[in-house]
Every structure is written in C-alpha cells, then in structure tokens.
Amino acid sequence: TQTLLEVKGLKTEFKRDGSSVLAVAGVDFHINKGEVLGLVGESGCGKSVTSLSIMRLLKDTPGRISGGSVSFEGKDLVQMSEKEMRRYRGNELAMIFQEPMTSLNPVLRIGKQLEESIMLHLSYSRKKARQHAIDSLKLVGIPRADEVVDDYPHQLSGGMRQRVMIAMAMSCNPKLLIADEPTTALDVTIQAQILDLMNRLKTEQEMGMLLITHDLGVVAEMCDRVVVMYAGRVVEEATVEELFENPQHPYTKGLISSVPKLRQKVRRLESIPGNVPDLRNMPKGCKFAPRCPYVMEQCLSQEPELLPVAHDEQRKSRCWLTQEGHSKGGETA
Numbered sequence: 001t002q003t004l005l006e007v008k009g010l011k012t013e014f015k016r017d018g019s020s021v022l023a024v025a026g027v028d029f030h031i032n033k034g035e036v037l038g039l040v041g042e043s044g045c046g047k048s049v050t051s052l053s054i055m056r057l058l059k060d061t062p063g064r065i066s067g068g069s070v071s072f073e074g075k076d077l078v079q080m081s082e083k084e085m086r087r088y089r090g091n092e093l094a095m096i097f098q099e100p101m102t103s104l105n106p107v108l109r110i111g112k113q114l115e116e117s118i119m120l121h122l123s124y125s126r127k128k129a130r131q132h133a134i135d136s137l138k139l140v141g142i143p144r145a146d147e148v149v150d151d152y153p154h155q156l157s158g159g160m161r162q163r164v165m166i167a168m169a170m171s172c173n174p175k176l177l178i179a180d181e182p183t184t185a186l187d188v189t190i191q192a193q194i195l196d197l198m199n200r201l202k203t204e205q206e207m208g209m210l211l212i213t214h215d216l217g218v219v220a221e222m223c224d225r226v227v228v229m230y231a232g233r234v235v236e237e238a239t240v241e242e243l244f245e246n247p248q249h250p251y252t253k254g255l256i257s258s259v260p261k262l263r264q265k266v267r268r269l270e271s272i273p274g275n276v277p278d279l280r281n282m283p284k285g286c287k288f289a290p291r292c293p294y295v296m297e298q299c300l301s302q303e304p305e306l307l308p309v310a311h312d313e314q315r316k317s318r319c320w321l322t323q324e325g326h327s328k329g330g331e332t333a
C-alpha cells in the first residue's frame, strides 16, 4: 500500500470575539491509495474544519491553519501557494459537500458548470469538454444525460443534484475525494444509490477517499479504516471491523454501543449523555472526562496522547485506560 495523504499535527485556529480557539488541535492520520478513511464524531468535533483545512478552503471562515502539515504524494499542501493549490483542487483533490445547491451555480446550466471545470483542469477544448461532461453524468447514473446537461440546477431533484456534484468532482479523475456528509440531506433510497455509486467509482478509479460522516451505517458500508474525532482531536484509529467489534476508547464505545452488529440499522451518534465541550472552555486533562463513565483522578489533570494500543501498532487510542503501562501500573478507577 502506498500513502496518498498524510496529515501530521494539523492545527486550525479560529478567532472569535478577540480570542482564538483550536477547532483542530493537532490531528494525525493518513489515507492510502484506493482506501476509504472514515472521519467520524459528533457535530462540532472538527471533522469539517479538518477537511476544509486539507483543501485550504478556510478563507470564507474566520479560521486559519496554525500548525502541522498535510502531505499529498509527498508535497505539503499547507506550504503551497494559493495558485499552486488551485491546480490541485478539483484536479488531484476534489470535494463534495452535504448540500449541493450551495456548490452549484443556480444561474448556469449543469453542462456549462461541468465544462468550465473540465476545461480548467484537463485543458480540453469546449467540444471535447461537453462530451466529457455528458459522459461524467452517465457515469454517475443520471438518465437522459444528454438532455440533463442543458438543465439548470433547480430543475433537478436533490438526489440528482448530488449526483451532478459527484460527476463534477469525478470528472477530473481526482486521486483523493473528500466527501463531507455526502448523503445526509437525501432520503434513504437515494442515499443507498449514491453510496453504491461512490463505492463503484472508488473501485473503478482506484481513488482514495476521506468520508466525513456522523452515520455509523455509512461507515460500516463504505470505510476501510476509521478515525474518530472528539473536541478537535483524534481519539481512536482502527480498521472498520475492529472499530465495531472491539472499540477501545470510551467515546467510541459510547458511539457504537447502540449498534450491536456491523450491518444493523441503528445509527445516530446521539446516545452519549452530555455535550461536546466548549472550545473556549476545555477541560484541563482528557477532553472526554466530563462525559466518560470510566473517568479516573489522572484523567482530570493530564491529557493522554494518541498512542498504539498495547501489542498492536495499527490500533491507536487516546485514553489512559488503553495505554500500555496503565493496566500494569495498577491504578484503578
């Protein structure tokens, strides 16, 4: 396996009312070629800010990257000029959002928008770009693609618009697709179709994918590995099977306690009592301590690091309970 993307110590800071908070507080993970990495956690945990930081799309927000690196095939995206970054965006890296209406231009025909993007990124002629636009619409299963290409976004259903967004993202054959809650706004049937489609495209195009979701059903269906975020930090990393069968971090345990089997249909992350901590007023030690059923003295004063779980280098958790030494050390709750 080859590493496609490596995020190291990523920090993103937001200025609010004169003070600054870390929405992403030193995040580490990697994505291999042809792999789907799930990024899960409750809303406000920093998932979306992480993805916007990778894409360097923070400029419409009060946020800025304040540390770390994002290495894409060995090149650090954080250090790139905006001009260079523009060449990567939409070309090597593409992103789809939850609500396609906000990313499609309402006054431009679908085909026109696809063509512009294709001409910009693949340097095709207008004629060749139009054919490629129609082919891209067909690829994502849009019926009568040669007619839809001349429609305006409002003429399509939500599911069709999301397909257009995927077509647009896929039309330049990106090596990495970042999908932020790509199916949340859609009804269950359409959602299943879109996920099937993304799965198929991933396999056919050997693309890496960062899938951001709070839906564990989507994680189970789509992901190879999973990174769990809490309060701007990674708290657990595991393969999808291990995550569901043997979660390590108490937060992850809480998330999946209502999902007894991998492919069963119970799935929102609302089951853990308490709230995500206020970024301006973070607990001193472990950020999950106020909600953790296993909290110990030590947790209140010292924050654990994200470290391999005993005897397994691939498995990581940010919890005193799962870290080597603790169980041997004999400290008890």
Ligand code: SF4
Binding pocket: 249, 250, 251, 286, 287, 288, 289, 292, 293, 294, 295, 296, 299, 304, 318, 319, 320, 321
């Ligand atoms: Fe709970 Fe302590 Fe582990 Fe934090 S470090 S998750 S408070 S047991």
Ligand code: MG
Binding pocket: 043, 047, 048, 180
């Ligand atoms: Mg979000």
